[in-house]
Amino acid sequence: MKILSSYQIKKLEQDCIDHEHISSIDLIEKAATSCFNWIIHHKYLLTKTLKNIILLVGTGKNGGDGITLAKKLYLYGYNITTIYIVNIANHESNEFVIQKNNIIKYGINIEYIYENQTFPLFNNPYNTLLIDAIFGIGFNRPITSIYWISFFNYINNQNFSNVISIDIPSGLLMEEEKSNMAIIKATYTLSFHFPKISFFLPDYADYIGKWYLLNIGWKENYVNNIITKYFFIDKYMISKIYIKKKRHKFTHKGTYGHGLLIGGSYGMIGSIALASKASLKTGIGKLSVYIPRCGYTILQQFIPEAIVQTDNHDFFIQKIPLSFKVNSIGIGMGMGDKNEKTSNAVKTFLLYQKKYENIPIVIDADAINILSKTLNFVNYLPYNTILTPHPKEFYKLCGSWKNDYHKLEKLKTFSQKNNIFCVLKGAYSIISTPDGYLYFNSTGNPGMATAGSGDVLSGIITSLLSQGYSQKEACIFGVYIHGLSGDIAAEQKSEESIIAEDIINYMDQSYQKINNY
Incomplete structure (x- = not known):
């Protein structure tokens, strides 16, 4: 609309x-x-x-x-x-x-x-x-x-x-x-x-x-x-995106892509676990997860469908392999931003991806915080990368704004200048594109303001990229189905009682609704 x-x-x-x-x-x-x-x-x-x-x-x-x-x-x-x-x-x-x-x-x-x-x-x-x-x-x-x-x-x-x-x-x-x-x-x-x-x-x-x-x-x-160049994401827009990706009879897991999620640290394995489960529930064919060793048993038990690879360190990520044969990458969930080795590993990985690979990337949470502490951080961003900051993280990236209209201008300029997509999370999550478009989401409720909700969104968008959605489509469809699942959870439970895993658990009903658009 x-x-x-x-x-x-x-x-x-x-x-x-x-x-x-x-x-x-x-x-x-x-x-x-x-x-x-x-x-x-x-x-x-x-x-x-x-x-x-x-x-x-x-x-x-x-x-x-x-x-x-x-x-x-x-x-x-x-x-x-x-x-x-x-x-x-x-x-x-x-x-x-x-x-x-x-x-x-x-x-x-x-x-x-x-x-x-x-x-x-x-x-x-x-x-x-x-x-x-x-x-x-x-x-x-x-x-x-x-x-x-x-x-x-x-x-x-x-x-x-x-x-x-x-x-x-x-x-x-x-x-x-x-x-x-x-x-x-x-x-x-x-x-x-x-x-x-x-x-x-x-x-x-x-x-x-x-x-x-x-x-x-x-x-x-x-x-x-x-x-x-301003749009409100409605059912008609979603049905046009989804109809092109509906499943056909003679397909297999390879048809729906192989994604990689990188993140986690001691005490924060839940973030990458939620992102992983959300990614699989969104329809990805195959998912690999790269985490510190302390999370191995947790991931294998919580989400046995995922392929788990571990860093050499027990408690944090200190070195990320540079090349993966995957269709999309999500990085940053629960990773921590205080450890210098983790920060260097993230920046080295992103620079390699920018120079040698052409894999769609979602950067979230602590990976955003790591970049925001770095002078000229945009040099690390591959073109058409998707960043998913909440307002405080966006402030770290772009500085303060006078009012909300000024914030929109900063968001547009940030995406256009750096040729990236940005999903500014919150009520009516806003997607800005490299060509200056803004998309405001129509789904979601205050009950989704809960720990782990953003990790779920990153897993969803990474999954959609692996399935062949473009960066713009993955952002639009991702924020919509994320919010729709939260709305169904609020109807079935209450806004106050929603936790991040509820959003994942109602993904099936969200797809059923979208199938009827």
Whole structure:
């Protein structure tokens, strides 16, 4: 699914108006109808006898959406206490005026809020649904007025039972690095067709709440003509990747590749064990594991399907054989980053791979930490290598960022400059590619924030590379099925009780779901 800029969405709207013989009023009607249908479908938000509704609307098209929604809810039988027109812009669009005039005849209380007047008092806000339709995607500069900043903060402190924002929480900038002190905090954001990039950024999670995409009938051919480098990984994208790799009758283990995982140290053999089991459960044909000697018995017992090779040292890896006849390599899980011999072994191995081999590599965990301590560490990275850092590891690689938009720019630059793939782990794990694309994952839950979850992901991606997925496909499919397995685990257990091995154990159900896409 494409993620579009505000400019692209406005162009898409205009294309619909120009070529489909519909008006901007028709689009407002479609938007309001989709929001209305969502609200009455989620009946727990409102009961006709117990809850009231107030609206904050601006004077542009988003305000027109809000007023039209208010009319539909009123005619359905809900109590619209007041529509407050928040007059920040001091200008009313034609669409807004038309919708305002249409609702006046119903006798709904409408009040203007002007700058420097006393804030309105709300009766029983805890028993009231607030609908926010002040600003839409056209909002492009921070609010600087002390009055309006105070007003937004006042609204956020009212403890409304729920707050629904239409398209985007008012005051939130879609794709700007500029900070804004005035943003409505939504419980739910009802957005149209496409997610906004701010929905995926931790800085704005408290404002967006839980977001939903609503269809308002934009034609697919107009969407297809828009070029973007930002994508949200959805079922359609996954089915296109997976269908090419579905298994055929006359295949054997060699068809699905031979992978190698390198890692482990005394007390941390569990990391490489989890990565190994995840790799096999993802469908690799054959797996070798290179570990220190202390892990030999553990690996043979925990995952007997793996071929175990050991270093000469008992407790850590001190020398890695340079050449392996494998289809993919994953390195770093549980390896430790304090031992100089281990660090030198990792760097020597990577330099050899860069110069002489053409094997896809996944670099994770302690291997990332080892590289981050090294001046000019990117010189050790073979082209198209996949790095899988969490935010702290990414900070070690690239330094600090001013805000989440700046972090995205650093991520893109890092991949493009060094010709590598980077999987920045977390909620909506972000994949950056050497050609400047960003992919945001749609699966996963907070229960996956648990030790070993990242090791499982590295094993999954290494397995997919061995099976013939490209680096981009392995990253996209890998983060998706990893998150999907975690989602199934959360459904069957709870977010609090998930451990990394649960993610592995639900891989079979994830594949069953994907087979039905």
